[in-house]
Amino acid sequence: MLYNTDAVVVKTVRYGEHSAIVTLLTPSGLVSAMAKGALKPQSRLAAGTRLCAEGTYFLYQGHGMGDIRQVQLTASRRRLHEDIEAAAYAAYFCDLALVSTPERPHAPTAMYNQFSAVLAALELRDQTPPDLLARVYEAKICNWLGASPDWGRCIRCTQPLVPPIAYHLKEGGLVCGVCRSDMDRTAEFVVPERTGRLLSVFTEVDVRRLGRIEVSPPTRRALDTILSHQLREFAGLHGRAKDVLDQIVQSLRFD
Ligand SMILES: [Zn+2]
Structure with a gap:
């Protein structure tokens, strides 16, 4: 059967001397396919x-793995390969897509649309800093995997959050100033007031319409810590990709 689909490459592995096995993220999920002779110069x-x-x-698509016969590129994303920081973020986003997206045809279209928009925004770099783009994508993945609480409300009393708000490590959500007083203080840490609002926005926003976001360094750190923890402990994503990204971003900062 011959068919065509929109897709983004999220993984590519050399196969034999000249071929590659490519994992594509399509609007209905992941699919792997052979690209015969793709590594030959011409x-x-x-x-x-x-x-x-x-x-x-x-x-x-015959029996077993399909073959890629032809590609009409709409975006080569060349700039993501030319800049170390952008390449590190792109690799991280691809890894997240790979470990979180169901196989074809079981994924919602949004997983494709939003991933494509995240890469486009990373390549443009005109509005959203890459670390915030990562937080937006992480918040969405938490939500798609059912690991996202209602970030606008206290996970204990379900009321809108009253400061000082805290993130609860064991329960995986934000707690309000009233509920905090009788909780285990070793399992939570206070976060800036805007954290809950931003997490809600990141979860809901269509990346294609993402405007300029200004976020203070303490809030950025809180968002990073919360979403890393949430992805690891509640969405079950244990990849090393985030550690690798953090190391690269750190090393660039001390240049
Ligand atoms: Zn509460």
Whole structure:
């Protein structure tokens, strides 16, 4: 069967001397396919097998793994390969997509649309700093995997949050100033007041309409800590990709 689908490359592995096995994120989920001869210098498939490349993929599906026959690229995402920091974030986003998205045809279209928009925003770099883009994408993944509380409300009393608010590590959510007093103080840490509002916005916002966001360093740190913890402990994502990203971003900062 021949079919075509929009897709973004989220993983590519060399196979044999000249071929690659590519994992594509499509609007209905992940699919792996062989790109025969893609690593030969003159291959028409070469550009379409690079990480983050996006376009229309023409696939032949027989028994077993499909073959990529042709690619019409809509975005090569070349800039994501030319800048170390952008490349590190792109690799992290691809890894998150890979471990969180169901296989075709079980994923909601939003997982594709929002991922594509995150890569486009990372490439443009005009509005949203990459670390905040990462938080937006992480918040959405938490939500898609059912690991996201209502960030606008206290997880104990379900009322809108009254400061000082805290993040509760064991319960995976924010607690209000009233409920905090009788909780285990070793399992929570106080976060800036805006944290809950921002987490709600990040979960809901369509990345294609993401405007300028200004966030203070303490709030950025809180968002990073909360979402890392939430992804690891409540969404069950244990990848090393975040550690690798953090190391690269750290090393660039001390240059
Ligand atoms: Zn409460």
